């Protein structure tokens with residue numbers, strides 16, 4: 426497989442014309458989905474595209490996939506412009522939309538794969554090799570003869586990912602690839618994507634609302650909100666700059682006693698058997714707080730952790746209002 430092309434996006438804008446109130450009688454108005462976004466993806470990068478509902482993620486993904494034409498701006502995937510050079514472009518990319526199927530509902534998985542092989546004009550020997558490799562890696566042997574409509578969500582998603590990769594694209598675009606999957610299926614999909622990047626150097630761009638997908642896969646996170654890029658940074662930088670807080674949870678066998686906490690410690694939750702404290706370790710070192718909590722009567726257990734990634738992201742959105 427060759428090295429994936431560089432993806433360059435410059436000042437990309439997209440507005441939709443809609444009728445007010447959704448009725449044909451409504452007046453026409455414009456909705457701006459992208460206000461001018463710019464980023465570059467180097468070959469082999471895995472980047473996560475995240476943001477709240479309506480932020481503009483799917484719009485950007487559809488433009489990159491060549492399905493949608495922007496209002497203005499530049500997108501170059503190597504020497505190709507996705508919406509202008511569609512045929513050459515789709516040969517280089519694989520796209521999985523978690524909410525829609527690219528396979529044929531009434532055909533078997535194997536028949537759907539064969540049809541895609543024809544559509545992408547994959548030489549027969551190459552197709553057979555690719556299919557064998559993907560069937561094995563995504564554990565599809567048992568469902569090859571089943572019609573797509575009979576598949577469970579997890580089985581279908583694995584089949585969709587294989588379908589998107591049969592023509593050996595250099596770039597994989599995933600729009601919510603783990604939506605609705607149970608925990609083992611999510612883990613399997615994530616492991617496969619990691620392997621793909623590792624062994625084949627595929628560039629991966631994914632959108633997701635599942636922050637564990639981001640944590641497991643994305644080295645780089647592009648946060649989009651209100652049609653703009655709010656930040657574009659390594660995941661760990663985002664975590665470190667957004668929130669340095671720690672959380673201490675303590676369980677008690679009797680109601681936790683009232684305490685005066687040092688400056689920098691906030692009691693965020695109190696129940697008859699549990700106390701949750703949020704603290705800034707730069708102001709109050711964890712051992713100091715642990716010592717104080719350990720001295721409390723009735724203590725049964727205590728844990729220190731970091732805020733959940735969902736918390737980090739939601740605080741990030743809150744600090745960047747429209």
Ligand SMILES: Nc1ncnc2c1ncn2[C@@H]1O[C@H](COP(=O)(O)OP(=O)(O)OP(=O)(O)O)[C@@H](O)[C@H]1O
Pocket residue numbers: 441442443456457458476477478479480481482483484485
């Ligand atoms: N076909 C369309 N016609 C009109 N407006 C649209 C269309 N598609 C998207 N929009 C609007 O563009 C904005 C961005 O939508 P988009 O689907 O790109 O967001 P998103 O970040 O993918 O959201 P979600 O997380 O909910 O999928 C929203 O205000 C949406 O209502």
